[in-house]
Amino acid sequence: MSETIKVPTMAEYMAQGKQPEVLFWVGCAGSFDDRAKKITKAFVKLLNNAGVEFAVLGTEESCTGDPAKRAGNEFLFQMQAMMNIQVLNGYEIKKIVTACPHCFNTLKNEYPDLGGNYQVLHHTQFLKILLEEGRLKVEGGKFKGKRITYHDPCYLGRANGEYEAPRDLLKKLEAELIEMKRCKSKGLCCGAGGAQMFKEAEPGDKEIFIERTEEALQTKPETIVAGCPFCNTMITDGVKFKEKQDEINVLDIAEMIANAENL
Amino acid sequence: MQYIPNILFLIALVAGIGYFIKNCKKIYRNIKLGKEIGEIDNKSLRMNNVIRIALGQSKMTVRPIAGLLHIIVYVGFIIINIEVLEIIIDGLFGTHRIFAGMGSLYNVLIASFEILALLVLVSVILFWIRRNIIKIRRFWKPEMKGWPKNDANYILYFEMLLMSLFLIMNAADQQLQLLGAEHYIKAGYFPVSSWLLPLFDNFSETTLIIIERSAWWLHILGILIFLNYLYFSKHLHILLAFPNVYYGKITPKGKLPNLQSVTNEVQLMMDPNADPFAAPPEGQETPEKFGASDVTDLTRVQLLNAYTCTECGRCTDNCPANLTGKKLSPRKIMMATRDRLEEIGKNIDKNGTFKPDDKQLLDDYISREELWACTTCNACVEACPVSIDPLSIIMDMRLYLVMEQSAAPQELNIAMTNIENNGAPWPYNQMDRLNWKNED
Numbered sequence: 290m291s292e293t294i295k296v297p298t299m300a301e302y303m304a305q306g307k308q309p310e311v312l313f314w315v316g317c318a319g320s321f322d323d324r325a326k327k328i329t330k331a332f333v334k335l336l337n338n339a340g341v342e343f344a345v346l347g348t349e350e351s352c353t354g355d356p357a358k359r360a361g362n363e364f365l366f367q368m369q370a371m372m373n374i375q376v377l378n379g380y381e382i383k384k385i386v387t388a389c390p391h392c393f394n395t396l397k398n399e400y401p402d403l404g405g406n407y408q409v410l411h412h413t414q415f416l417k418i419l420l421e422e423g424r425l426k427v428e429g430g431k432f433k434g435k436r437i438t439y440h441d442p443c444y445l446g447r448a449n450g451e452y453e454a455p456r457d458l459l460k461k462l463e464a465e466l467i468e469m470k471r472c473k474s475k476g477l478c479c480g481a482g483g484a485q486m487f488k489e490a491e492p493g494d495k496e497i498f499i500e501r502t503e504e505a506l507q508t509k510p511e512t513i514v515a516g517c518p519f520c521n522t523m524i525t526d527g528v529k530f531k532e533k534q535d536e537i538n539v540l541d542i543a544e545m546i547a548n549a550e551n552l
Numbered sequence: 553m554q555y556i557p558n559i560l561f562l563i564a565l566v567a568g569i570g571y572f573i574k575n576c577k578k579i580y581r582n583i584k585l586g587k588e589i590g591e592i593d594n595k596s597l598r599m600n601n602v603i604r605i606a607l608g609q610s611k612m613t614v615r616p617i618a619g620l621l622h623i624i625v626y627v628g629f630i631i632i633n634i635e636v637l638e639i640i641i642d643g644l645f646g647t648h649r650i651f652a653g654m655g656s657l658y659n660v661l662i663a664s665f666e667i668l669a670l671l672v673l674v675s676v677i678l679f680w681i682r683r684n685i686i687k688i689r690r691f692w693k694p695e696m697k698g699w700p701k702n703d704a705n706y707i708l709y710f711e712m713l714l715m716s717l718f719l720i721m722n723a724a725d726q727q728l729q730l731l732g733a734e735h736y737i738k739a740g741y742f743p744v745s746s747w748l749l750p751l752f753d754n755f756s757e758t759t760l761i762i763i764e765r766s767a768w769w770l771h772i773l774g775i776l777i778f779l780n781y782l783y784f785s786k787h788l789h790i791l792l793a794f795p796n797v798y799y800g801k802i803t804p805k806g807k808l809p810n811l812q813s814v815t816n817e818v819q820l821m822m823d824p825n826a827d828p829f830a831a832p833p834e835g836q837e838t839p840e841k842f843g844a845s846d847v848t849d850l851t852r853v854q855l856l857n858a859y860t861c862t863e864c865g866r867c868t869d870n871c872p873a874n875l876t877g878k879k880l881s882p883r884k885i886m887m888a889t890r891d892r893l894e895e896i897g898k899n900i901d902k903n904g905t906f907k908p909d910d911k912q913l914l915d916d917y918i919s920r921e922e923l924w925a926c927t928t929c930n931a932c933v934e935a936c937p938v939s940i941d942p943l944s945i946i947m948d949m950r951l952y953l954v955m956e957q958s959a960a961p962q963e964l965n966i967a968m969t970n971i972e973n974n975g976a977p978w979p980y981n982q983m984d985r986l987n988w989k990n991e992d
Contacts, residue, residue: 296989315985317976326988347986351975359928360964361950363811363842365972367818370810375822398807403815443929448806474934475614478872483928487967487977491925494877501872 294333298347299380309344311415312377314387314396317352318518324525325518331547332388332412338552339424343386349376353395360484367403370395374405388412388543390444390517391482397449411445413455413516413542420461429463430549437464438508440501440524441476442517455516458542462549467508477501479515479523486519502527512538514545554646561643561772568776575783579859582897586852589799598798601939606797611937615866618682621675625711628672629790632718635665639772649725652739659741666722666744673715680708690865693874695884700863703785710781714774721767723748724760733757736764789862793938796860799853800939805930808947811842843951846912847893850945857940858890867932867942873925880925882932882942888917889945914949923949924961 302309313336318325336343354369377385385407387393397409410418419425439459445451452473459466471477480490480497490496502524505513513528515521518541525539540548592598604610609626613619638651652658683691683704691704723745728736752760782788789796820826844850847858867882868874874881892913900906914920926946933941953959960968967977975982 294989296986298986315988317978320985320988321976321978321980326991329988345986348983350985351982352971352977354971356977357968357971358808359947359950360960360968361843361947361952361954362960362968363814363951363955364818365968367810367814368821369971369975371818371822394804394806398804399810402810443927443931444806447930447934449804475870475931477875478927478929478931480872480927483926484964484967485927488924488961488963490876491873491878491880491921493873493879493925497872497876497927500876 294330295337296333297344299344299349300347302344303380308381310342311384311386312382313343313345314385314392315345315350316387316389316392316518319388320350322518322522324522328388328518328521328541328543331541332543334547334552335416335425335543338550339419341419341424346376353392355391355395356484356487358395358399359482370400370403370405374400374403377405377407382407384408384410386410386412386415388518388541390442391519394444394448411451411454411516413458414451416543416546417454417457420458426550427458427461427546428549430551432462432464432512432545432549435464435511436467436509437512437514438467438469438505438510439472439514440469440479440505440520441473442515442520443476443478443482445516446476447474455542458546459514462545467510469504469508471504477504479520481519481523498523498527499530502531506531506533510537512540512545514540514542516542558644558646564773564776565640565643568779572779572783575780578897579783582893583852583855583859585848585893585896586850586855589851589853592799594802597802601800601802602794602797605937605939606793609937621678624671624675628668631668632665634661636772636775639768643772648735649737649739652737658739662722662740663743666719666742669715669718670744673712676708676711676715680705690869693865693868693881693883695881695887696863700786700887704863707785707787710774710778714771714778717767717771717774719745719748721764721771724752724764724767727752727755728757728760728764731757731760733761786861786863789860789938792856792860796856797939799856801933801941805933841952842955843953844945844948845914845952845956847889847896849952850889850948854941854945855889855893858886858893860938861886861890861940863887864937866935866937870931870935872927872929872931878925879919880922885918885922885942885945886940889913892917914952918949920953920959923953
């Protein structure tokens with residue numbers, strides 16, 4: 290196990306007069322949420338391992354504004370967006386990768402009109418490219434033949450039409466992917482989107498994350514895979530609610546690949 | 553005297569089509585109460601969508617049974633309209649089966665109309681069974697009580713009646729042809745209505761003529777009544793699906809529009825050379841209102857969406873909030889928007905211009921609880937077979953609640969304050985954003 294990870298910042302690159310290949314947009318969850326931080330680190334290990342010259346903004350990064358916009362606060366969203374765009378354009382960023390589909394959607398779709406034009410990739414898309422370029426090696430390892438199911442994040446799937454990149458990576462892991470009944474364009478939300486993550490749900494007869502977790506459990510998986518830190522949190526909670534946390538892992542695809550490679 | 557039927561027919565036709573046009577104009581006027589949309593881009597992609605989604609019904613078959621039945625009714629509806637053309641010409645000029653001159657092609661046409669009519673009849677009966685006997689869940693949600701439920705059934709009864717009349721008319725006509733009755737030229741091939749012939753075995757020519765003429769008249773009058781029923785029903789989608797798909801969203805579903813008025817403000821705030829006391833530049837008006845509290849704050853496309861909705865409930869059936877018992881139902885958002893728009897339309901009909909009625913879409917039609925239950929997951933948008941976007945209305949109403957009323961739920965206010973103060977929805981310092989790097 291390699292212990293040290295290399296996480297250069299844009300400021301450091303700038304000081305050396307260099308430009309990284311890609312900016313890794315960590316996002317708020319990836320920076321602060323204990324569970325999501327593990328995903329961040331797993332992805333960084335993969336980047337280090339593949340020899341990708343990347344940088345993070347570090348303390349210069351700020352919320353993309355997605356939850357504010359979806360909560361109805363357009364003003365706060367645009368304030369965040371324009372501040373971020375100033376930083377990104379200041380560093381002449383061309384290409385961004387992020388492990389959060391909400392950041393991905395906002396950076397890709399809502400920043401261009403405000404002057405922020407970048408090539409934006411979800412980390413599963415980026416990893417797939419690394420794989421195709423032969424820079425990243427993905428083999429079955431410990432997931433070979435294991436039953437897994439994949440939960441489509443709304444903001445990667447329906448919102449942006451990316452269903453295949455994560456599945457292609459899972460195929461490489463040689464795991465047995467059992468699809469849920471509601472998958473791909475019909476995938477059921479985990480319940481966190483649209484700023485729901487930050488508030489209690491309205492009264493109803495069930496929590497959305499429990500409905501989704503139950504559906505995932507019906508596939509009798511050993512691992513439930515997600516591609517979004519918020520989905521990960523929601524389904525992890527669901528698995529705990531169902532008292533299955535000792536039998537079933539909830540993992541991000543980056544973690545699985547890092548795991549399989551013993552990184 | 554011999555022209556009386558022709559004159560009566562002309563009157564019925566003009567009245568039927570005239571009243572329909574009058575109501576179409578009302579729909580047009582009401583939609584124009586919405587905000588103008590900018591220039592329409594990417595027309596070829598939009599036309600492509602119309603052909604694929606509206607004409608080609610590509611999203612209907614996501615549910616194979618309902619999709620197949622719907623395509624039968626849809627194809628039947630379009631093809632049988634060729635027969636209506638013949639009926640109109642016959643009615644106006646006192647001819648009988650004017651297209652019979654086409655010979656064997658006519659036989660093929662009549663035969664295909666008959667087969668389609670039977671298929672439509674069967675499909676419509678199956679639709680009725682799905683709704684009323686099997687009680688498919690999406691047809692029994694709270695918003696479907698009363699008129700919406702009856703409306704759906706009336707449409708099915710109408711279609712059953714029209715198809716039956718068509719087949720009875722053909723059967724009687726066929727029997728008259730066999731009897732060699734005057735005026736009933738031998739024409740057409742009747743693979744379905746032939747089976748009805750035994751019913752008419754012992755009928756006299758006069759009785760048969762009465763049956764044939766009654767079925768003919770009831771059929772065409774039924775069509776004219778049905779045409780005019782559209783305006784009052786959920787069934788406008790047969791016409792509006794086409795423009796609605798054309799104007800539907802073509803950007804990625806996750807993209808929400810950025811408000812230009814806000815952009816102007818923020819740019820001004822971030823401009824170090826801006827004079828904070830300067831008067832706004834000429835021609836730049838302050839926006840009346842952020843977001844939507846009533847239907848007139850919505851765009852024309854959103855209002856067209858509301859008229860197009862046929863209340864199939866696929867959106868609601870896929871809504872995670874609705875599936876878990878929350879009040880939110882995307883279909884109800886569309887129904888409420890139309891109800892409120894029609895209320896405003898009637899107000900204008902009555903008073904000439906809109907007379908304030910102390911009501912609005914927010915609270916009187918759509919509650920805050922519904923709006924805050926949405927996860928913005930786009931399942932409703934994906935599910936709609938005719939490109940309706942209920943999410944855009946929910947988002948515009950949230951915008952109003954937050955930007956105009958500061959009425960977000962308390963927990964969201966906390967998250968937004970955090971974003972404002974420290975650049976994350978949680979209360980962590982922005983300076984700690986890279987701490988993960990050195991943690992175990």
